[in-house]
Amino acid sequence: MFTLVIGGAASGKSEYAEARALSLPGKRVYLATMRPSDGECLARIEKHRLRRADRDFETVEQYIDLDSAPIPAGANILLECVGNLLANEVYEPNGGGSDAVLHGINTLLSWCRHLTVVTNEVCSGGADYDESTLFYLRELARVNRALAAQADSVVEVVCGLPHFWKGAP
């Protein structure tokens, strides 16, 4: 089963996605994509880590190239999040762009039991951006559309509440 969870900043999408993954069987793997580059990132990572502390997730950190992530077959994976992964794939020297994101997620789908993917809603604030920001938005939107087309369920989280665009609770 493939669930795509999308929401704006601090919408409660991570909590929702964690609860969703916890309700599913299989060895739980938290696939973290945020590269800890400064204090704010570290604080955010720590906050998420504490919340998962007693929830029996094995954490795997993979910043680019999901194809090479050490994930056991049949796992119940929670991937967080596509926005960071895409930024790494787009802006890091060894990154493979949006194609690498989609390829990597399809690799995970081929051997995991359940995949829950958290992604970001960033296209609701108009188009008054510079070209490099628009490029990132366009690429993230492309990845989100492709994942939404493939997913069994697409859930937008608003104020912590799920709205199903596809599939059922």
Add this chain to the structure above:
Amino acid sequence: MIFVTGPLFAGKREYIRRTLGLSQEEFTRKAVWDVQELAAEVPDLSILAEKLSQKEIVVATETGGGVVPVDPRERAAREAAGRLACLLARRADAVVRVYCGLPQVLKGELPC
């Protein structure tokens, strides 16, 4: 008229074109898109809305989310775009919001 809205790069045109089974050429003939960009340039939005409603399909990108722009012209443009969308939705037989390529019908029914 069918009014299609949704966030930037949500796949609005592709969704409605495919759903109605239109070729690219048919779509270009029957539809008008990015109408949010026209709103800032006209003195009377209802006249613009009336004119756009002659098309079978009208597509607008939502621009009202996020922070209110500091620049007065951008602020006015965004305001006009939102008001235009409301006028179009009122005139439309069907309104569909596309999000990540997925539809939510907000008004009426799609003819398919």
